[in-house]
Amino acid sequence: MNAIDRYRDVVLRQLDVALSDQRPTLEHAAARVAQALTEKRFLYAFGTGHSHMLAEEIFYRAGGLARACAILDPPLMLHESASASSQREQTPGVATTLLSQYPITRGDVLVIASNSGRNAVPIEMALAARERGIATVAITSLLHSQAFPSRHLSGKRLFEVADFVLDNAGVPGDASIDLPGLPRKVGPTSTLVGAFLLNALVVRAIELALESGHCSEVYASSNADIPGWNESLIAQFRSQIRHL
Numbered sequence: 001m002n003a004i005d006r007y008r009d010v011v012l013r014q015l016d017v018a019l020s021d022q023r024p025t026l027e028h029a030a031a032r033v034a035q036a037l038t039e040k041r042f043l044y045a046f047g048t049g050h051s052h053m054l055a056e057e058i059f060y061r062a063g064g065l066a067r068a069c070a071i072l073d074p075p076l077m078l079h080e081s082a083s084a085s086s087q088r089e090q091t092p093g094v095a096t097t098l099l100s101q102y103p104i105t106r107g108d109v110l111v112i113a114s115n116s117g118r119n120a121v122p123i124e125m126a127l128a129a130r131e132r133g134i135a136t137v138a139i140t141s142l143l144h145s146q147a148f149p150s151r152h153l154s155g156k157r158l159f160e161v162a163d164f165v166l167d168n169a170g171v172p173g174d175a176s177i178d179l180p181g182l183p184r185k186v187g188p189t190s191t192l193v194g195a196f197l198l199n200a201l202v203v204r205a206i207e208l209a210l211e212s213g214h215c216s217e218v219y220a221s222s223n224a225d226i227p228g229w230n231e232s233l234i235a236q237f238r239s240q241i242r243h244l
Helices: 003-040 049-057 084-088 092-098 120-131 142-147 190-211 227-239
Strands: 043-047 068-071 109-113 134-142 164-167 175-176 184-189
Touching: 003 043, 003 109, 003 134, 003 164, 003 184, 003 190, 043 049, 043 120, 043 190, 049 068, 049 084, 049 109, 049 120, 049 190, 092 120, 092 164, 109 120, 109 190, 134 142, 134 190
Parallel strands: 043 068, 043 109, 109 134, 134 164
Antiparallel strands: 175 184
């Protein structure tokens, strides 16, 4: 097998392990999101560095919740300065200030993605949400988190301060396969598995909400020529969802 086949096998194995091990937590977290949907609340998502892609994964997405909101801070992303974002995610005070810029309140649910789960900003975000009575779902690598100390003043890692913890079953360092002659592993897996867990959470929550009699608002593809569908949802939620 070459690297493509080996990487495929690693990812599929991780997906199977993650779903098998996290199924009970996934069901409980989905029930909490479904409750938020039936109460006309919102699902927020946040991540730093590459993990911010999980926040965007469920925001304004075909087949996704119209009540999904991404918490986005350009200095914590990669497009302005990747190296600076790595420093910013270790900076105290950033998460509390950022969270105050969104209308997130008790009854909403916040997903926080951080593969390492050790940096100050994701941990501070979970603690700030807890103070506001907001349920939190962490998507993280337990093996990585448990292998390294926290960079937050509390000494806690993300998995120790979130209400629900979904383990992506990744290895410390994220990269997954060795190549002869290369000193470091390649093939990160956290985004692939994290996106699956997050979308699984969303589709199960929508299903549970339907079973209780609530039909959630869902976007169509902007490129599927369904006149007026997304436009009506944007008009409905523009005042409540910052990045619309």
